[in-house]
Amino acid sequence: xxxxxxxxxxxCLLVASSSASSFSKPNPTSKLRLQQVLVxxxxxxxxxITPLKDEDFWQSQLPQPHVLEGIAKGTTLVRPPEGNPIxxxxxxxxxxxxxxxxxxxxxxxxxxxxxxxxxxxxTDEKPLHxxxxxxxxxxxxxxxxxxxxxxxxxxxGAQLDAPAIEIDVRRTNSYxxxxxxxxxxxxxxxxxxxxxKRPHLVEKEKELNELAHKVTDALQDxxxxxxxxxxxxxxxxxxxxxxxxxGKKMKKKPLAWAKLAEILTCLHSRDLLxxxxxxxxxxxxxxxxxxRWFENLSHPVLAKSAMWKFANKMVEDMEHKVECVxxxxxxxxxxxxxxxxxxxxxxxxxxxxxxxCVLQLEQPESWPEYGSYLKAELIQEEKDGDSKEVLQHxxxxxxxxxxxxxxxxxxPADMVPLSKLSEMIHSEHDIYCEHTGSxxxxxxxxxxxxxxxx
Numbered sequence: 001x002x003x004x005x006x007x008x009x010x011x012c013l014l015v016a017s018s019s020a021s022s023f024s025k026p027n028p029t030s031k032l033r034l035q036q037v038l039v040x041x042x043x044x045x046x047x048x049i050t051p052l053k054d055e056d057f058w059q060s061q062l063p064q065p066h067v068l069e070g071i072a073k074g075t076t077l078v079r080p081p082e083g084n085p086i087x088x089x090x091x092x093x094x095x096x097x098x099x100x101x102x103x104x105x106x107x108x109x110x111x112x113x114x115x116x117x118x119x120x121x122x123t124d125e126k127p128l129h130x131x132x133x134x135x136x137x138x139x140x141x142x143x144x145x146x147x148x149x150x151x152x153x154x155x156x157g158a159q160l161d162a163p164a165i166e167i168d169v170r171r172t173n174s175y176x177x178x179x180x181x182x183x184x185x186x187x188x189x190x191x192x193x194x195x196x197k198r199p200h201l202v203e204k205e206k207e208l209n210e211l212a213h214k215v216t217d218a219l220q221d222x223x224x225x226x227x228x229x230x231x232x233x234x235x236x237x238x239x240x241x242x243x244x245x246x247g248k249k250m251k252k253k254p255l256a257w258a259k260l261a262e263i264l265t266c267l268h269s270r271d272l273l274x275x276x277x278x279x280x281x282x283x284x285x286x287x288x289x290x291x292r293w294f295e296n297l298s299h300p301v302l303a304k305s306a307m308w309k310f311a312n313k314m315v316e317d318m319e320h321k322v323e324c325v326x327x328x329x330x331x332x333x334x335x336x337x338x339x340x341x342x343x344x345x346x347x348x349x350x351x352x353x354x355x356x357c358v359l360q361l362e363q364p365e366s367w368p369e370y371g372s373y374l375k376a377e378l379i380q381e382e383k384d385g386d387s388k389e390v391l392q393h394x395x396x397x398x399x400x401x402x403x404x405x406x407x408x409x410x411x412p413a414d415m416v417p418l419s420k421l422s423e424m425i426h427s428e429h430d431i432y433c434e435h436t437g438s439x440x441x442x443x444x445x446x447x448x449x450x451x452x453x454x
Contacts, residue, residue, distance in 0.1 A: 039373050047266060072148050135345075
């Protein structure tokens, strides 16, 4: 009896070990075939979103009209009849716009993607062609122009003998960013406020309050008309600063961190920092903003509330591709719509941060720079030989070419099974009151609920 129990235990351990191994990586003898690539990129270099006084200078940084006309050739925008809501970070006039430097950055990214995907995703049988690409973008001029510039690099600026590439901006402002205005759910603002009151966040704000005032005071003379009305960011929807320009109120409350960071980044890159501020000040502010975003969005309930719809779409895109390839391999002869080989989503740095959090990927060492891109590769594992027997479908994530490990597995993994990724995306989460133990928020079935009010 004892020997039988030991034998059963050994078998169970062997099965568990085998299961864990198959979860963490493909069999080394298998063949791996790249089936689809999803690219989510940040837009290129831009002018500050917050209006500053020297409008002529920032206007001089923007591309000439003929440049914008050139990169727009071969593309067409698909908008909803009712239009899209305008976000506070949209920008006005020369502010919040893609610069000429940004155009060049994105064209360069297109060239890089062409080199990466040639002969791996696109082949002689299925070459790079507009029909094999799907584009979505937030409805911001800078993101639309960024992906247009990317396409010029991807296709080497060639005039394509094909229908125009559609750039879909339908309702994308509502879910391709973690802080849409309005939020996907009003409850998300309540949750953001709740998480912002956590002791370690409050303490950090106190530590850096003096710096926030110092930077705000230094920028005071550069702020243009309407600067105080700009508001955006997770946890900063109702900005720390006042909507009306009032000198006394300005002294009481500094600019919101998101605004401080974006203004300093634009000024520093052009050697325009006020004399009272240093490179170190810029680094501290940017580091704190990154920390704030990750601290908030790394909470699974907020991550799901803010980014689940987009992450779920990415997973569904890959699942649809799997079914499409299966039909192709079975060669039934039936006509079907081919899922694209390459899906490109043109968005923002906050989008990348939100996806890293909701997908539970390891955090990068630094904030995603202009033109940064998150790549998701759908890989089919096949049994070695001529049978083409499919063993598993894997997903590998990378940021700017560096593989990101998934942190939600038993041990960090470079690739995860698509089926397990789908399960993780749909997992449920709750937040409980530390004092009473009662449930405050719950994420379930794609919806955020504030249970305290029920």
